[in-house]
Amino acid sequence: MLVSNVFVLDGGPGDRFVIDCGHRLERRTLLAGLRNLGFSPRDLTGVLLTHHHSDHAGNAGFLRSEFGIPVFAHEADAAVLEGKTAAPAMVSRTGDPFARLFVAIENRTATRVIVDRALVGGETVGSLEVHHAPGHTRGSLLFRHAGTRSLLSGDALLAAVPPLTIVQKMCLPHPDYAVSLEQAVGSLRAFCRTGLPFEHLLAGHGRPIVGGARAQTEALLASHSRARDA
Numbered sequence: 273m274l275v276s277n278v279f280v281l282d283g284g285p286g287d288r289f290v291i292d293c294g295h296r297l298e299r300r301t302l303l304a305g306l307r308n309l310g311f312s313p314r315d316l317t318g319v320l321l322t323h324h325h326s327d328h329a330g331n332a333g334f335l336r337s338e339f340g341i342p343v344f345a346h347e348a349d350a351a352v353l354e355g356k357t358a359a360p361a362m363v364s365r366t367g368d369p370f371a372r373l374f375v376a377i378e379n380r381t382a383t384r385v386i387v388d389r390a391l392v393g394g395e396t397v398g399s400l401e402v403h404h405a406p407g408h409t410r411g412s413l414l415f416r417h418a419g420t421r422s423l424l425s426g427d428a429l430l431a432a433v434p435p436l437t438i439v440q441k442m443c444l445p446h447p448d449y450a451v452s453l454e455q456a457v458g459s460l461r462a463f464c465r466t467g468l469p470f471e472h473l474l475a476g477h478g479r480p481i482v483g484g485a486r487a488q489t490e491a492l493l494a495s496h497s498r499a500r501d502a
């Protein structure tokens with residue numbers, strides 16, 4: 273996908289998920305990608321959303337209405353997706369012109385979809401553990417796949433520098449898109465403190481980081497603390 277990553281977990285029937293589903297303008301790319309992997313959308317057990325932003329959740333309504341695929345999201349972001357709670361308007365704090373443009377687009381074209389299963393964190397969905405990591409959005413989720421020691425992080429932890437994501441390296445969320453960067457950092461710290469292992473990072477933006485992802489995450493958090501306290 274051009275804008276945001278979509279990951280497919282194929283753990284067999286009942287454990288076949290897309291994690292995020294891309295912007296609605298990339299619907300054809302999503303369908304072609306599934307086809308290339310040998311799937312029909314009907315084979316999917318569900319759509320797991322890391323958070324409500326339209327470049328991640330944009331095709332959830334289409335997959336649900338067209339193919340009957342249930343949608344899973346954290347309850348806080350489900351309320352936004354269902355229109356019960358207003359999405360917190362994103363504010364461009366850094367003055368970055370690209371971020372300002374993306375923020376204006378997101379504020380105007382928020383995704384709406386019915387969520388079939390609201391998650392809270394602490395449960396499992398198929399072979400994925402669900403961890404609540406608020407900060408980028410109130411309902412941001414991390415999904416950990418213990419079998420492959422992989423962490424799917426959406427925008428709670430990135431693998432490319434936002435907003436243009438041309439430079440590939442592990443990064444914290446962009447403050448312009450986050451409800452609270454410090455809360456996002458606190459959520460990552462709390463997740464690291466659980467001691468749950470992960471070696472690979474599959475983030476919402478940027479190429480997969482294969483190997484050493486946990487050590488990189490801890491180094492990134494430490495350097496953020498040093499910069500903040502300097």
Ligand SMILES: [Zn+2]
Nearest residue numbers: 323325427449
């Ligand atoms: Zn986002």
